[in-house]
Amino acid sequence: MSRTALRICPLCEATCGLTLTIEGTTVTGARGDREDVFSKGFICPKGASFAAVDGDPDRLRAPLLRVDGELREVSWQEAFDAVAARIRPVVERHGPHSVGIVLGNPNVHTMAGALYPPVLIAGLGTRSLFTASTVDQMPKHVSSGLLYGDANAIPVPDLDRTDHLLLIGANPLESNGSLCTAPDFPGRLKALRARGGTLTVVDPRRTRTAALADRHLAIRPGTDALLLAAMAHALFEEDLADPGELAPHLHGLDELRHALRDFTPEAVAVACDVEAPLIRILARELAAAPTAAVYGRIGSCTVAHGTLASWLVDVLNILTGNLDRPGGALFPQAATDRTPRPAGPGRGFRLGRWHSRVGRHPEAKGELPLSALAEEIDTATEEGEPIRALVVVAANPVLSAPDGDRLDKALDSLDFMVSVDPYLNETSRHADVVLPPPPPAQSPHHDFAFNTLAIRNQVRYTRPAVPLEPGRMAETEILARLTLAATGMHGADPTAVDALVVEQTLGKAVRDEHSPVHGRAPEDLAAQLTGDTGPERRLDMMLRLGPYGDGFGARPDGLSLERLLAHPHGIDLGPLRPRLPQPLKTPSGRVELLPAPIADDLPRLRRALDAPPAELLLVGRRHLRSNNSWLHNIPALTGGSNRCTLHIHPADAERLGVRDGAPVRVRGAGGEVTAPAEVTDTVRPGVVSLPHGWGHDRPGTRLRHAATEPGVNVNQLLDGRALDPLSGNAVLNGVPVELTATPAATGSYEGN
Ligand SMILES: Nc1nc2c(c(=O)[nH]1)N[C@H]1C(S)=C(S)[C@@H](COP(=O)(O)OP(=O)(O)OC[C@H]3O[C@@H](n4cnc5c(=O)[nH]c(N)nc54)[C@H](O)[C@@H]3O)O[C@H]1N2
Ligand SMILES: Nc1nc2c(c(=O)[nH]1)N[C@H]1C(S)=C(S)[C@@H](COP(=O)(O)OP(=O)(O)OC[C@H]3O[C@@H](n4cnc5c(=O)[nH]c(N)nc54)[C@H](O)[C@@H]3O)O[C@H]1N2
Ligand code: SF4
């Protein structure tokens, strides 16, 4: 007999509600949940393939332990015993920083990833923390930290109400959006145009998003900061800079104007390959629109001036009065946010509180650059111990970070490595212990992170759609047990981790005079928590303490887990609302328009004006049916146009003797790969594009379908040295490369 169950999709940031069809305990289909308060039935091909993703026969079913060089299935007990026995001696002998932690992208798509890594990091006391953020959005965190005093205060474009969207280096028609959670992003862009609004897309490729736009600027990769600086300059010069109601909350407007004086449209035009009059038009359009939002993503972050570009995105929103107003870019307020404290000065945001040992990279948000992981393992210095043990949760840095070959070797040299991963892949194959989480249908879901980035305030929670298979362990319990094993409390009840967090959080809340539970007894509050599991009780606690919460009875109409469970399709909490100055945590209590680290980095941007452009620059791309490195094993999501080919413009192909379909050798600072050419005028001249997440041809993995069409690892072209200095973010776009048409131009694909 078949039944249905609701499950929020974990496969991208859009967080669509799905209705799963279930036969017995097997998911057999998925469709969009039309009653979902946020996604209203939208689904994409990935969500529609949920059953195949969930039921992939290559998913690991039991923990693996390396015995005599080989990974063998063992019991959970044996696996955690090994973790405890092997990590603790490393900590005791070499100190906490010799244990590294790597957190990958899916952690923001699981409850386990939101709730337990912070406890693990604090418990270990290690500074060797690396996450996918430094190959992604760290520049935006740094920019927000400096502007607003809070690295997580990221304004999102008000897609449904804006009159004008300037979209930079993002391709939501393939990615479905990022740092802007919006189910049916494509439909919302079409609606923007249908209501008379305008869409401008800045991208070196004519993407499907660009094809939808009123205007597409095929900018030279890596030069967006120059373009945006020139637009800001034009606003000042033409007296169009008018922050309006924001003015009392701003600090440094005159200094900003002065700092941008050299970046005239005429000065940047050659570097950006965008004509100066057009830059002025863009600035005027932005200022003239009744409301407008500037929004930048991967193409504006993973570049040499990523932090400056991210900062300038917000600067333009501020100068045109669009920050924090409907139709502009606003700060969401999620249900599990802390109760907002009254506006006032805060502690601010600091960079570089410590540095990486080898490359001396400053920490950002407590993290070191993922690009530096290999050297932190394979290079000894007098500074301190190299990393000798590694905890990897939901990450595949061998493919997603620069120079996978070096990282491959470095991982092999570790004393101990544990991976929490459903697959034996390019990274987890190096682990001594692999702890496989259950498939998503067996896991609960709540979007702690993405609700803070959503274009509408709303809250949804789905319980596991099917029970845990025998022999499976919930990922929340895996991470709780891993935390205990790694921090010297091996064998303790895993619910102790939740109890500890609850005790600390409630203890703090009752001491906080602005909390709805001020002065109450933490034990009484803890006793009121509902939920079947530790993670559910923690969700209940966060909801009840949060901005919409019931305050444990103080606001009887407020949110709680119980209330949420009574609304299986979610609860809409309304459109984004202006919130300033409350979110500001700068010491001045105002928006710091020209923070010192930004001002200090501007000379580097000025020098970029005179740098001769490389002949060929590499950029990435995403495909609608992809998800970084880990969906190439699903037959329904591969094939067709979802291939690892090198996009090259016809003029470049002709000049370099490259034929469509023929293998081309691409060389970069970190190595070379050979991929078939796809001659297309969707890339601008002087730019080639390879997607990331491919290169499934290493031995010792268990990704049978992915191995049939492995593709090549684009990140092998990088050596890890090119970083945005403020954020430590890898430069993944705008990378100089050289091409050689291989002589065997047979038209067939031979890989490397
Ligand atoms: N050249 C280039 N490189 C890039 C990018 C680019 O645009 N260009 N993009 C970058 C970006 S934005 C990101 S976010 C990173 C992503 O980089 P990563 O986070 O390293 O890579 P993913 O491919 O998302 O791999 C996630 C891992 O998690 C596992 N996994 C899947 N589901 C679960 C789960 O529920 N629980 C657990 N524990 N594990 C799970 C998968 O098997 C896989 O091993 O890649 C970056 N790399
Ligand atoms: N289908 C699919 N969806 C995904 C993912 C996936 O792998 N596949 N990954 C998820 C993740 S982890 C993330 S972070 C998001 C990313 O979401 P997006 O940022 O929307 O993703 P991309 O498709 O990489 O879009 C980046 C665009 O920037 C362009 N670009 C490259 N260099 C430059 C430059 O210098 N300047 C400008 N202006 N543009 C440039 C590229 O051509 C590309 O079209 O997507 C998420 N969603
Ligand atoms: S758009 Fe994203 S969240 Fe929605 S169904 Fe597709 S993959 Fe899932």
Ligand SMILES: [Mo]
């Ligand atoms: Mo990402």
